[in-house]
Structures are given as structure tokens and as C-alpha cells.
Amino acid sequence: MRLLTHNMLSSNIKGVANGFPLRIEAEKVVEKEVELNTDFLRNMFAKIEWKALVEASKTLGYAELPDVAEPSMLDSDEFLNRFHHALLELHLEEGALVCPETGRKFPVNKGIPNMLLHEDEV
Amino acid sequence: MHSKIAQIGLVSSHPEVYDPCDDSFALVDALLADRTKLLNHRPSICMEIGCGSGYVIASLALLLGKESSGSSYIATDINPHAVRVTLETLEAHGCHAEVVNTDIASGLEKRLNRCVDVMVVNPPYVPTPEEEVGCHGIASAWAGGENGRRVIDRILPVADKLLSDKGWLYLLTLTANNPVELCLHMRKKGYASRIILQRSTDEESLHIIKFWRDLDTLLEANECSIVEKTENGLPTESPNFTPFSFWKYGNHNN
Numbered sequence: 001m002r003l004l005t006h007n008m009l010s011s012n013i014k015g016v017a018n019g020f021p022l023r024i025e026a027e028k029v030v031e032k033e034v035e036l037n038t039d040f041l042r043n044m045f046a047k048i049e050w051k052a053l054v055e056a057s058k059t060l061g062y063a064e065l066p067d068v069a070e071p072s073m074l075d076s077d078e079f080l081n082r083f084h085h086a087l088l089e090l091h092l093e094e095g096a097l098v099c100p101e102t103g104r105k106f107p108v109n110k111g112i113p114n115m116l117l118h119e120d121e122v
Numbered sequence: 123m124h125s126k127i128a129q130i131g132l133v134s135s136h137p138e139v140y141d142p143c144d145d146s147f148a149l150v151d152a153l154l155a156d157r158t159k160l161l162n163h164r165p166s167i168c169m170e171i172g173c174g175s176g177y178v179i180a181s182l183a184l185l186l187g188k189e190s191s192g193s194s195y196i197a198t199d200i201n202p203h204a205v206r207v208t209l210e211t212l213e214a215h216g217c218h219a220e221v222v223n224t225d226i227a228s229g230l231e232k233r234l235n236r237c238v239d240v241m242v243v244n245p246p247y248v249p250t251p252e253e254e255v256g257c258h259g260i261a262s263a264w265a266g267g268e269n270g271r272r273v274i275d276r277i278l279p280v281a282d283k284l285l286s287d288k289g290w291l292y293l294l295t296l297t298a299n300n301p302v303e304l305c306l307h308m309r310k311k312g313y314a315s316r317i318i319l320q321r322s323t324d325e326e327s328l329h330i331i332k333f334w335r336d337l338d339t340l341l342e343a344n345e346c347s348i349v350e351k352t353e354n355g356l357p358t359e360s361p362n363f364t365p366f367s368f369w370k371y372g373n374h375n376n
Binding site: 001002004005007008009010011012019020034037039040042043044047049106110111112113114115116117 | 166167191192193194196200202205206209218220221222223224225228229230231232233234237258
């Protein structure tokens with residue numbers, strides 16, 4: 001699971017008002033190199049919650065993102081490389097995503113988050 | 123042309139996951155026929171609900187390919203085996219999607235609200251006894267309850283929430299699902315629609331409907347609801363439309 005996925009997910013449990021961002025518990029993190037794609041990064045930048053990405057990448061051991069980002073930074077190769085690495089190359093293979101309100105853990109196995117709810121959570 | 127879609131030989135499988143079949147091929151053929159429009163559409167986020175084997179989302183990613191390099195792909199399925207198989211299929215084709223094991227788009231709805239530019243759905247459309255609906259195994263790929271509409275009717279409001287202003291929805295249906303009624307239902311929410319592919323197989327008659335938000339349709343729907351409310355003070359069941367063309371509602375050339 002890339003951090004792009006993490007940035008799109010929030011806790012879906014009934015009654016939870018603010019389920020974003022999910023806290024990450026990392027058991028196994030892998031890095032997979034992919035080609036840098038500027039168009040993709042520019043498109044995604046507008047949709048990303050930056051603070052959540054910064055915190056998530058720190059949890060996976062990567063602390064090179066600036067705390068604050070703005071669109072003008074997309075002109076910098078150094079920024080693009082860091083953004084690219086955090087968003088698309090770091091994978092949470094095993095671990096859990098934790099609801100910030102209830103502490104309920106959504107497991108991540110073999111790189112896939114399981115957001116299925118129990119009957120009493122829907 | 124064939125290099126532009128997923129190859130059957132590279133599609134992964136599992137006993138609990140629905141293999142690509144006539145319905146999947148029809149949906150991919152419809153996307154392929156719409157390829158130029160999809161490229162001009164420049165989708166930022168594409169999503170498949172109920173990705174099964176991954177054949178359709180991999181095909182979508184391949185047929186848009188490098189010419190649509192700014193696009194990202196998301197795929198969900200309620201079946202935990204299906205999401206694994208989808209990842210394997212994507213990897214075998216060298217493409218990528220964010221894959222989530224969830225019910226429809228649960229957990230994604232908040233952050234993807236009005237963000238999805240292209241949504242593709244091959245739902246469980248087969249009419250079955252109600253009790254078969256909602257399991258997490260292979261039956262989740264086809265069990266549609268009464269008229270095969272149980273899951274479709276849950277997906278459409280989610281699609282309405284997630285689709286961006288320029289969002290398109292490709293939905294595969296069966297005659298038994300009453301596609302005309304589906305079009306009228308979505309029309310009330312401001313969507314124009316068109317059946318872009320019809321195909322009869324040995325067992326079923328498949329329709330692929332494309333929906334898109336349409337301002338004229340929305341205004342018309344609003345006017346209808348105002349008229350209904352002023353006539354008797356209460357909203358009525360449904361306005362009577364006289365579609366100028368049976369299969370085509372709305373007036374954009376999508």
C-alpha cells in the first residue's frame with residue numbers, strides 16, 4: 001500500500017466524526033522504485049492532504065518532506081523527487097491503519113488495506 | 123489493438139474470484155471504443171468498484187497508458203481474494219492501482235468526494251434470492267438479489283457522491299436490471315446517459331450505460347421537482363418524460 005492510498009482513506013465506522021488521517025502501525029515497509037512522472041505528481045498534489053503525508057512518511061522512516069508545501073514548489077526537482085518517493089515508492093506491506101477516534105485497527109496484509117466493517121460498526 | 127488491454131494469459135486467478143467472462147469483455151470493449159474520448163477527458167482519478175480479477179482496471183490503465191500519464195487508478199472489492207488477484211494481475215501487466223478491500227467505496231468516500239473523473243462498474247447484476255447478496259466470497263461477484271438491483275442501487279448514490287463535475291460512470295447492466303429505469307433514476311439526479319454497447323450472449327443481454335453530469339438535465343430535473351411540489355404541495359413519484367430518443371437522454375455528444 002502506497003502512501004497515496006493512505007492519504008485517500010479515512011475511518012468509516014458509524015458515528016466517527018473525523019476519521020482522518022488514519023494512524024499507521026508499520027510492521028514491514030518496502031521500497032519499490034518507480035519512474036518519476038511529473039504530470040501525475042502535479043495532478044495529485046492538489047488532492048493530497050500534505051500534513052497527513054508528512055506524518056505518514058515519517059512513520060515509515062522517511063523524514064525528508066518539508067512541513068509545508070505549496071504549488072510553486074512543484075518547479076523544484078528536489079521537491080518532486082521527495083514527493084514522488086514518499087507518495088509512490090514507500091509501501092506499507094504489513095501493519096495496520098488505526099482510527100484516530102476509536103482506536104479500531106484496520107489490518108494491512110500483503111500491501112492491501114482491509115476497510116471491511118463488522119456488522120455493529122456499519 | 124490488443125496490446126492496449128489486459129491479456130487473459132496474464133490475468134491471475136483464484137477459486138473464489140470471478141474470472142473475466144463475456145461481461146468483462148463487453149465492458150473493456152466499450153472502454154476501448156471510447157478510448158479517444160477518455161484520453162481527451164484527461165481523467166485525474168479513475169476508479170473501479172468491484173475489481174474482481176483486475177482484468178478491467180488493468181485494461182483501463184493500459185488503454186489510457188502513457189498518453190494519460192497523469193491519471194491515477196483505484197480499485198476496490200469486497201472479496202479479500204479478489205483484491206489480491208487484482209494486485210497480481212496489475213503487476214503482471216506492469217501497471218499500478220491503489221487497491222482496497224472494502225464494501226463499494228467505504229473508507230474512500232470522504233476524501234474522494236467529487237474527485238473521480240472516470241468510474242467503471244461491473245456490478246453483481248444477476249437476479250438471485252436475497253439471502254445470497256452480501257457475502258464476501260465469489261458469489262459477491264454476481265448475486266444481485268431481486269431484479270439483480272440490490273447492489274447496483276447501493277452503488278449509484280456512492281457514484282453520485284464520488285464523481286467529479288466532469289465525472290463519467292460506465293455501468294454494466296442486464297435487461298433484467300431495467301436499464302431504462304436506471305437511466306430515468308439517474309436523470310432525476312442530473313445525469314444524462316446513453317447505452318454505448320449492447321451485446322447478447324448465450325445466456326444474457328448486456329448493456330453498458332455511460333452516465334455523465336449534465337447541466338440541462340439537472341435544470342430539467344429541478345424544474346420538474348418544483349412543478350411537482352407546487353401542484354399538490356408534496357413531491358410525487360416521478361415526472362413523466364417523453365424521451366426524444368429511447369436510449370439517449372441528454373444532449374451532449376458523450
